Amino acid sequence: ETRKFEESDLDYLQIVANHVAVAITGHRLYEELDQDHQRLKDNISRRERAENQLYFNTMHDLLTGLPNRRQFLKHLNHTLAVTRKRGQNVAVLFLDLNRFKLINESFGHNVGDEFLVALSRKLDSILRPGDILARVSGDEFAILIEDAKSPAEVEYLVADIRESLAQPALIEGHEVFTHVSMGIVMSAAEHGDAETALRDAETAMYRAKQEGKGRHAVFTPEMHSAVKSQLSLESDLHKAIQRRELLVYFQPIFDMSANSIAGFEALTRWNHPVRGSIPPSEFIPLAEESPLIHELGTYVLAESCRQLMEWRNRGVCSPDLFVTVNVSPRQLEGTGLATEITAILDNTGLPAGNLRLEITESVLMVQSESTVAMLSALRERGIGIWMDDFGTGYSSLQNLEHLPISVLKIDRTFVQRMERAYGTKLISGILNLARTLDLEVVVEGVESDRQFHPLLAMGCRFLQGHYLASPLPASLAGDFLSSPLAVPGTAGDI
Ligand code: C2E
Ligand code: CA
Ligand code: CA
Numbered sequence: 001e002t003r004k005f006e007e008s009d010l011d012y013l014q015i016v017a018n019h020v021a022v023a024i025t026g027h028r029l030y031e032e033l034d035q036d037h038q039r040l041k042d043n044i045s046r047r048e049r050a051e052n053q054l055y056f057n058t059m060h061d062l063l064t065g066l067p068n069r070r071q072f073l074k075h076l077n078h079t080l081a082v083t084r085k086r087g088q089n090v091a092v093l094f095l096d097l098n099r100f101k102l103i104n105e106s107f108g109h110n111v112g113d114e115f116l117v118a119l120s121r122k123l124d125s126i127l128r129p130g131d132i133l134a135r136v137s138g139d140e141f142a143i144l145i146e147d148a149k150s151p152a153e154v155e156y157l158v159a160d161i162r163e164s165l166a167q168p169a170l171i172e173g174h175e176v177f178t179h180v181s182m183g184i185v186m187s188a189a190e191h192g193d194a195e196t197a198l199r200d201a202e203t204a205m206y207r208a209k210q211e212g213k214g215r216h217a218v219f220t221p222e223m224h225s226a227v228k229s230q231l232s233l234e235s236d237l238h239k240a241i242q243r244r245e246l247l248v249y250f251q252p253i254f255d256m257s258a259n260s261i262a263g264f265e266a267l268t269r270w271n272h273p274v275r276g277s278i279p280p281s282e283f284i285p286l287a288e289e290s291p292l293i294h295e296l297g298t299y300v301l302a303e304s305c306r307q308l309m310e311w312r313n314r315g316v317c318s319p320d321l322f323v324t325v326n327v328s329p330r331q332l333e334g335t336g337l338a339t340e341i342t343a344i345l346d347n348t349g350l351p352a353g354n355l356r357l358e359i360t361e362s363v364l365m366v367q368s369e370s371t372v373a374m375l376s377a378l379r380e381r382g383i384g385i386w387m388d389d390f391g392t393g394y395s396s397l398q399n400l401e402h403l404p405i406s407v408l409k410i411d412r413t414f415v416q417r418m419e420r421a422y423g424t425k426l427i428s429g430i431l432n433l434a435r436t437l438d439l440e441v442v443v444e445g446v447e448s449d450r451q452f453h454p455l456l457a458m459g460c461r462f463l464q465g466h467y468l469a470s471p472l473p474a475s476l477a478g479d480f481l482s483s484p485l486a487v488p489g490t491a492g493d494i
Pocket of ligand 2: 175265326388
């Protein structure tokens with residue numbers, strides 16, 4: 001219906017128009033609000049999702065989707081609490097892939113990743129419901145066995161795991177497989193909390209690993225201190241050389257015929273920042289298990305030659321004074337040692353004739369033609385080769401004949417036995433043998449005058465031991481050289 005508006009209606013219309021406008025704006029506003037609200041809701045759920053994802057991520061391993069270390073520990077703590085009430089036993093397995101790094105390096109990281117995924121599927125398929133498999137670090141897995149009724153049951157599982165991993169996985173055309181070392185905690189509850197149980201399983205794994213690849217070991221308390229301290233030492237040892245924590249001490253070897261110091265044996269000490277001084281008997285065997293022994297050996301050789309050269313330059317020692325350096329059998333593999341010695345002598349300026357090497361009888365077990373040839377070449381250059389710890393190992397006279405040895409160092413256990421029956425006779429036996437073979441003899445480990453005097457009476461010329469002087473830091477050894485006891489003399493040809 002049309003209606004004629006009059007002038008007076010205009011105001012009214014204006015009001016209506018305003019209302020409509022307000023309504024429309026209001027509606028828009030409302031819509032906007034609504035949209036905002038929706039957006040807010042979206043945001044919130046997105047955030048929730050992200051938070052959930054984040055939570056999942058912090059509790060799971062992204063590659064395999066397995067629980068990670070954190071989640072495993074959480075599970076384990078929970079399971080321990082529940083099973084304790086039910087009287088069930090929880091066992092924990094710690095698995096470490098042997099040489100996984102090698103897979104990554106030779107086939108690439110993709111293959112490595114896929115291998116880990118395939119392996120986790122395999123492992124997961126062996127487990128019973130309730131058991132939990134987790135990836136606790138790069139190439140380490142843990143298994144929680146919820147109701148382990150007996151050690152035998154756990155051993156069965158271990159056998160199953162081994163069997164299933166014995167088959168190689170086919171990944172991108174490569175046949176990939178690895179051994180696993182396993183550590184077992186039979187009764188996690190006895191280890192207190194989850195962290196301790198997992199740590200102890202890991203410790204047992206390290207022990208298994210030491211015994212060879214693809215082994216397993218059940219945790220015993222004795223393992224803990226032994227393996228753990230060894231492990232941290234090993235990683236510390238890597239840094240020790242750079243940080244100059246390895247010190248070379250020098251123990252005088254006396255020439256009794258001249259009443260003087262003939263030379264020094266270089267003995268390594270590790271000045272650990274936390275543990276203090278660590279004896280070589282603790283860290284040399286560790287270093288020998290890894291390529292570290294080469295680095296350590298080079299360092300000791302270089303430092304010994306440098307130090308002797310410093311004394312020579314300062315004029316505190318006779319030109320005959322020698323330094324003898326212990327060389328581990330592993331340093332004799334290949335011909336690297338000869339090249340190294342040449343470089344060190346060149347760098348320090350020390351004449352070859354002032355260096356001696358001490359090898360042990362264990363070298364005789366691994367000697368190859370090339371080792372003998374290298375030692376002979378060194379000997380020809382004037383570097384003395386000494387047989388250390390003589391009488392304790394495997395040396396047969398026949399073997400001795402093949403090696404270019406100039407000196408037998410009688411092991412200190414013979415000196416310790418001197419006061420018992422035959423003790424002295426054994427030493428004179430060795431002295432006779434040496435005379436026959438035209439070898440010089442050094443007696444080490446002389447601790448008392450009751451040993452010292454009989455040794456002198458038997459005609460032992462070269463003596464070393466606490467009774468005469470202990471291993472000394474370089475500065476003290478330098479002082480010792482200028483003390484009255486140490487009249488510089490000639491060392492003779494030893
Ligand atoms: P070793 O070659 O038989 O060295 C002699 C050991 O006897 C040294 O022990 C020395 O401190 C100790 N000693 C000295 N006088 C006496 C004594 O009167 N009585 C007794 N009971 N012992 C005495 P240290 O310094 O603890 O070295 C132990 C072993 O570690 C050495 O035995 C040697 O085989 C090895 N070693 C030390 N430094 C090095 C190194 O730089 N390289 C290698 N490969 N082995 C090293
Ligand atoms: Ca020695
Ligand atoms: Ca010795």
